[in-house]
Amino acid sequence: MRRGIAATALTATLALAVTACGGDSDSGSKGTSGPVTITWWDTSNATNEAPNYKALISEFEKANKDIKVTYVNVPFDQAQNKFQTAAGSKGAPDVIRADVGWTANWAKSQFLAPLDGTDALKNSEDITPALLKQAQYEGKTYGAPIVTDSLALMWNKELLKKAGFDKAPTTWDELKKVSKAVAAKTDADGFWMNKAGYYQMPFLYGEGTDLIDSEGKKITVNSPEAVKAIETSKSLLKAPGVAKLDVSADSYAHMQDAFTTGKVAMIVQGPWELTNIYKGAAFKDAANLGLATVPGGSAGKGAPIGGHNLSVYAGSDAAHQKAAQKFVGFMTSGETQAKIALKNSTLPTRTSAYTAEVKALPGFADMQTVLAEGGKARGSDPSYSSLYTDFETNVTKVLQGKVGVQKGLDDAAAAYKKLLKDYS
Structure with a gap:
């Protein structure tokens, strides 16, 4: 993907x-x-x-x-x-x-x-x-x-040290605290959010849920746990020190550029970008890049493999x-x-x-x-990989403030029901 x-x-x-x-x-x-x-x-x-x-x-x-x-x-x-x-x-x-x-x-x-x-x-x-x-x-x-x-929290050790931290945050609340300190004590933003469906999955896993329950044949993208997950995601964008949501066609490239040049301290990213990140000005010293498990929610941690x-x-x-x-x-x-x-x-x-x-x-x-x-591991349903598109489309609307969290996830669930006719 x-x-x-x-x-x-x-x-x-x-x-x-x-x-x-x-x-x-x-x-x-x-x-x-x-x-x-x-x-x-x-x-x-x-x-x-x-x-x-x-x-x-x-x-x-x-x-x-x-x-x-x-x-x-x-x-x-x-x-x-x-x-x-x-x-x-x-x-x-x-x-x-x-x-x-x-x-x-x-x-x-x-x-x-x-x-x-x-x-x-x-x-x-x-x-x-x-x-x-x-x-x-x-x-x-x-x-x-x-x-x-998979996805990891990647962080600029130098920027976090200037902000008074020597470890990566382990929860989203901790990430907010670190982001605020980074913005206050450096010229960088603390965190950059990627709106893509794949990158939003850790929020769901952190609340113990998924897009669907493949074994139970249930659509769970609009469950109370999922609503809590996306509310957490949305709350990050309101936190001091978190970069403004980028919905442009080049948002991925913008995120990468900001991180590799030291303009943002933390991103969630996969190992396929490691080679490019180490080429960046902020990570010419490879030891400056920290990698940690993506922060968790009330039910634990997780990122899609x-x-x-x-x-x-x-x-x-x-x-x-x-x-x-x-x-x-x-x-x-x-x-x-x-x-x-x-x-x-x-x-x-x-x-x-x-x-x-x-x-x-x-x-x-x-x-x-x-x-x-x-x-x-992702859900075992053969249609699972096609579910990210509707999830991302509706979560983006939520993050932009165009619709409420429940409404956006209900719309995603309605789209899933057309594809997964045997799911409740």
Whole structure:
């Protein structure tokens, strides 16, 4: 949900045209002696991350002479629709790097093959349990987690020290106090609020609720707990030292710029921005960046876990699925994930991948703690990832003062009811 990837028109064309689902042109699809060729659609950053994945493919092919991998980089913001179109016409790639929010829906549509008991999920006890949960649908696992992320409270230690604090706030009330002091004693704002639905989730989790109750089939976005959560969010904007709500199209970039240049002391952000943050003027000394669990509410703390899975196309023949499973197992192993972390600065999904070298990367040890303390799996309903849009639209109106909290959340619930007809 977080990184669009630039690509040329040629790459986009290849993303649709190059497939390996057992057609006549694929060696090994009819019992020939040549290697089986599988296709992988990768949705990572084409400039910074893709070259490192290509190097790993070469490593895999050297160790597995009977398998060849055709690599295609597909822009993240186009991949979901492209794969659904290709899978519906039986022409999808053998392996797809999918956002965790896509997996259950594609499993429900029977686009993906279950991976339980295959080479794709060897030593699954090493994988963070919440990440496995997000890759499951109706008791079966349809994705092997390859990278993960969540949200953390990121803070400028120097600015907080000037304001008289040497630790990050642990509650929203504490954050208000810190923000007021920062604004009074420095030239910076204390906190910048991101209105996006994904970034508003910690407020809900802090009151012990969610957008929906997937197990109980209930819409909870307008529950009393949710109302309290968004009232807390709204109250922050009225607190001294908190930046004015930015509803412009470039609000995300504005937030990042303010934080990296030292104009704001605290933001809620994910590890995908760590590389860019450390390049900022305020964090040339990496030790100046603090990372902590997002502040909590009356029921505790929590932030949504994101990331990506590698999934196998159900429409491929047996030979291609077996080869794809082996490739997925290699790419998501602890050893490979450690290499990916060191090259791409992405968080691993296996405990064994957090080697001493990986933990030494700026921010990584702290993010591992944040994930363990506050990471929360999203709801298991296949439609869950589509719920953020209506949530954000209506919460933005609330934060702008256009509607009351209950009315805004009731409107979100009404939109959910049209999508989730079997929910009460």
